[in-house]
Amino acid sequence: MPKDSKTNNQAGTERSCPILHQHAHEIQPYGKIAKLPIALDEATCAQSVENLNQVLADTITLRDMYKKHHWQVAGHTFYQIHLLFDKHYEEQNELVDTIAERIQSLGGISLAMAHDVAETTIIPRPPRGREEVPVQISRLLEAHEFVLKEARTMAKQAVDSGDDGTNDLLVSDVIRTNELQVWFLAEHLVDVPLVRADAPTSEKDTKSKSASAR
Numbered sequence: 001m002p003k004d005s006k007t008n009n010q011a012g013t014e015r016s017c018p019i020l021h022q023h024a025h026e027i028q029p030y031g032k033i034a035k036l037p038i039a040l041d042e043a044t045c046a047q048s049v050e051n052l053n054q055v056l057a058d059t060i061t062l063r064d065m066y067k068k069h070h071w072q073v074a075g076h077t078f079y080q081i082h083l084l085f086d087k088h089y090e091e092q093n094e095l096v097d098t099i100a101e102r103i104q105s106l107g108g109i110s111l112a113m114a115h116d117v118a119e120t121t122i123i124p125r126p127p128r129g130r131e132e133v134p135v136q137i138s139r140l141l142e143a144h145e146f147v148l149k150e151a152r153t154m155a156k157q158a159v160d161s162g163d164d165g166t167n168d169l170l171v172s173d174v175i176r177t178n179e180l181q182v183w184f185l186a187e188h189l190v191d192v193p194l195v196r197a198d199a200p201t202s203e204k205d206t207k208s209k210s211a212s213a214r
C-alpha cells in the first residue's frame with residue numbers, strides 16, 4: 001500500500017469533515033450586558049440579571065434536591081411521595097428554563113454549570129446519604145422559603161426600576177409555583193391519625209369509665 005493512501009482516501013471530503021478541538025475567546029464575558037432594544041436601560045438590566053441569577057442558582061439547587069429525594073425516599077408513603085417529588089421537580093425545571101431565558105433576553109448571561117451554581121446558591125447543602133421523609137420535606141420547605149424570600153424582595157426592586165417583565169416572572173411564576181408547592185409539602189408534616197381518630201379527652205374518659213364498669 002502506498003505511503004499516502006490515507007491522504008488519498010480523504011481527498012475530496014474536506015468540506016464534510018468536522019473541524020474538531022476549536023477554541024476562541026468568549027463572545028460575552030459573564031457579568032456584562034449585551035444591550036438589546038427592549039426599552040430598558042443597561043443598569044436596570046444588570047440589576048435584574050444579577051437578581052435573577054441568584055434565583056436561578058437557588059431554583060436549580062431546589063430542583064435537584066427534589067430529584068435526590070425522589071430517588072432516595074423510603075417508607076410506607078414511598079409511592080405517593082416519590083411521585084409528588086418528581087412532579088415538583090418537573091415544575092421547578094420549567095422555572096429554571098423560564099428564569100434563564102429571561103436573563104438572556106435582558107442581555108445577560110445565565111448561570112448554567114453545576115460548579116457555578118454550587119458557588120452561588122444560598123440553600124444549605126444536604127448530605128449525600130438518605131434521610132427520613134420528614135427530614136427530606138423539612139429541607140425542601142426551608143429551600144422554598146429561601147427562594148420565596150429573595151423573590152419577594154427582587155420583585156419589588158423590579159417594579160421600582162420599571163422592569164415589569166422580571167416582576168411578572170418573579171410573581172406569576174416563581175412565587176406562585178413555590179407557594180403552591182410549599183402547601184403540598186407542608187400538609188405532609190401535619191401529625192394527624194392515619195386510621196383511628198384522636199378522640200377528645202372527655203370522650204376517652206367516658207369510654208374508659210364505661211369499659212371499667214362492665
Ligand SMILES: [Fe+2]
Nearest residue numbers: 070071082086
Ligand atoms: Fe424517576
